[in-house]
Amino acid sequence: MSRSFFRRLKADTSGLALIEFAYSLPIMLFLALGGIELANYAVTQTRISQMTITVADNASRAKQVVVNANPRFREYDVQEVFRAAEIQAGNLDIRGRGRIIMSSIERNAQGGQWIHWQRCFGRGNFRSSYGVQGAGRTGTSITAIGPAGRQIVADAGSAIIFVEIFYPYEALSMPDIIRAPTIRKTAAMYVRDDRDLSQIYNPSPAVAVASC
Template sequence: MPVKQSLLRSLRCLARARDGVALIEFAYSLPIMVALGLGGLELVNYTTAHLRVNQIAISLADNASRAKQDVIGSNPRFRELDANESIRAAQLQGGNLDLADHGRVVLSSLEVNKQGGQWIHWQRCGGAKSYRSRYGDEGTGRTGRGFGGMGIGSRNVQAEPNFAIMYAEVYYDYQPLVLARFIPDQTIYKTAAMYVRDDRDLSDDGIFNPSPKATKSTC
């Protein structure tokens, strides 16, 4: 048989062959399916991290608004110990997010100064990261009325005279689950504000440290 006819015959047989078609199609589609699966898993993890950080901010503000030391004949006091325990509770609530290493919590007491303006009376922080409050450090607004409160736009909050608002800010450097090499650094930031539940002694430093003294979680 001439070589040309043999070659044509082989080509016709190859064109009619269907063995392995499904396997080849699967091989082509597998990378796409894997990418979609891993991407969906990462998206769920990222969304869940946002939800968890938001809940941590709410819990931190709520716990700080409730904590107190009763004082006979005077208003309850908020202590350095209470601030430390509120921050520690937020970090424990984070669980495997590991907020102590990958995040930063900032707890501020928003009050009214002597001129009727808003004032960050005290501020305490926790976590290895170096993020600061987006609204100012401790002492911001001590005098005058130039400081407008904490929050942005419709979320701006302002304290009322003789009352305090616990304003919590939580930063978390997102840790990708499976696509760390392809996802740029992402910082999740959530806030929450709660009015102090009872009357509170806002005199002096506004946060007390009776014996046995606790370490100040300064920012």
């Protein structure tokens, strides 16, 4: 080949943009997919957070009005709260992959906090971070419930509905970008009326108990 050919080849820049694009494409693709993954994770976090608040709020309001007696909370009401959460979850499949743990936090006779009852929903293999049903029934070993800095304390004669939701996030395309894939949210709401706190009732026709 002649020297003139190599001079023309050296001066030829017609494919420069294509080569630069080929070099930058992996970086652009990584940034685009990473951005989509982080956005989806943030949206899922928000949806789980809103669901947690809704479960606590619904359970704090649900009741069966009883003539000449305080309203009662029933196993039927528990089922309805969980059913509403499943509808709200939509395609997140909270029943198949997640776990909702709903507890009634009350004050025991010694002034400590205790988990009077606890109900669960979902097949996810998660446990409450604060104890099981009956924990703290006597004594003052439990003084408050909840994450550090955001703990709650039930007053005498009242109850707080405390909800924990665990959900294992499923990545769209880049699982390594999410370092903590399990989403965990908590919410608490005071019971809104002078509810009968002695038990969860299950009048006829009885429904299945959503035990943990």
